[in-house]
Amino acid sequence: MAKKNRWSPETLAAHTLAGIDPVTGAIVPGIQPATTYQRDPDNLYRRGRVYGRPDNPGYEVAAQLLAALEGGEESLLFASGMAAATALFLALSPGDHVIVPKIMYWALRAWLLDTATRWGLVIEMVGTDDPAAVAAAIQPGRTKLIWLETPANPLWTITDIAAIAEIARKHDVKVAVDSTVATPILTQPLSLGADLVMHSATKYLNGHSDVIAGTLVTASKDAFWERVRGNLARIGGILGPFEAWLLQRGMRTLPIRVKSASANALELAHRLSAHPKILEVLYPGLPGFPGHEIAKKQMQGGFGGMLSIRVKGGEALAIAAAAKVELWKRATSLGGVESLIEHRASIEGATSPAPTDLLRLSVGIESADDLFDDLDSALS
């Protein structure tokens, strides 16, 4: 069950939940680099922090804000999105059956099919945009987790979180959502019935392309969550205190960045749809897009800053267009204030679902006119 906040996301993010520093009166949190904490004379740790791997006041600031924005009971920070996702899968047991989407972040798919499978998880890839296919894939008693990503890289496939959560509940299966692209500003998966949310905080949460980080948020602190927490503390994929500080600083402007990027992406999607050199625009905000009606229902305030375009004439012309942009940066990743363009099939390799004429666009917060003009010149 998702928790309700007194304050709106804009207010929560602008202030964080850190309050005033009790020692200095500072209105922003400090950075604590200590790796260890002193015991009380009677041998107890009354202040609750023991050792720097699991404990740092800086982690708490960013994690509390994330838990509040997602309506979760608790959040944990990790050294990357991959560290967060893998800590969750490693809280399952060998032999457990797991349903994952056919369209998902490629490096996690590769890890699941390689390491997780060798470790003993039974990974089944299903088109999670079809709830009936997910229902048919559940093996009662053996399926323990359904992993979703929506909108999903790099085709922006939409999955109906509420529909899948309802199916999962009947079979006592957990649902976890990679909500990196939607962010808690546009979608709150826990309020739709999911149990866990994951973000690559490297993307919109930080928003400035200068921190690699990840996070998990849980709806309830149950036994499974305690195993996830154990994986963070024992495997040790923790975030450094400086990165945690940068992350919370970035999150303070999350709502305005996400809304600005979404508005830009929607405008570009419409203008590029009418462009003579573009074969197809993939964007959940376009009325003709397959998941549009579900996206309208589960995303509030925008459809996100990610879209893909297919260039007429195939791979060579797509790569040539990316070579000619001046404003857009040719780089992987997403969710920063600056716009990025990427020929996706080249980075994902042979198993990529991306057509070879596809360019992935991470739309930033610049002027939409400038972004369009630069692409238009490059395509022409």
Ligand SMILES: Cc1ncc(COP(=O)(O)O)c(C=O)c1O
């Ligand atoms: C949707 C999605 N999930 C997870 C990840 C992995 O995150 P990180 O690079 O922070 O490990 C990425 C990274 O690109 C991503 O785009």
